Amino acid sequence: MKDLKFKVFSRKRESTLTYRINHTSKGWHIAHIAINGDCEPDGTHLFYANFNQDYISYPRNFGNYLEWLWEQVNEGVFDKEETQKKLQELADWVTTCEQSCPEWEGWNV
Structure with a gap:
């Protein structure tokens, strides 16, 4: 299954980021700016590398x-x-987590 999207908000970038996702026989293929490639079914490690690059909670x-x-x-x-719908539900969950982080001067503001 190809051409799926995962749209998530990044406070660091102050915008919505779109990861391009393909289902593969061994996991997912994720593509976004500099971090691209295959990851495990649970997202290890490239989903998290993308989150971490933009400090997304x-x-x-x-x-x-x-x-x-x-x-x-x-x-x-x-x-x-249905897969696209579920992926976006996950992205919305990540966005909620990202947007609900405390803002502390000197740490993330």
């Missing part, structure tokens, strides 16, 4: 949800439309 269980989604797609349970 994300929920601890993000990888569990992403891996479950990958399994559903891999087994043919979800079509492209």
Whole structure:
């Protein structure tokens, strides 16, 4: 499954970033600016490398949800439309986490 999008807000960039995602037989292929390539079904390590590059806060269980989604797609349970919807739900969850971080002078402001 190709041409999926993961749109997440970055406080560092003060804008929404769009990661391009493809489902592969072994995980996901992620593409965004400088960090691109294949990662595990749970997003290890390139999903997190992209988050960390932009200091994006994300929920601890993000990888569990992403891996479950990958399994559903891999087994043919979800079509492209449902997969895109679920990916954006995950992106919205990350955005909520990112936007709810405290703003501390000298640390992140």
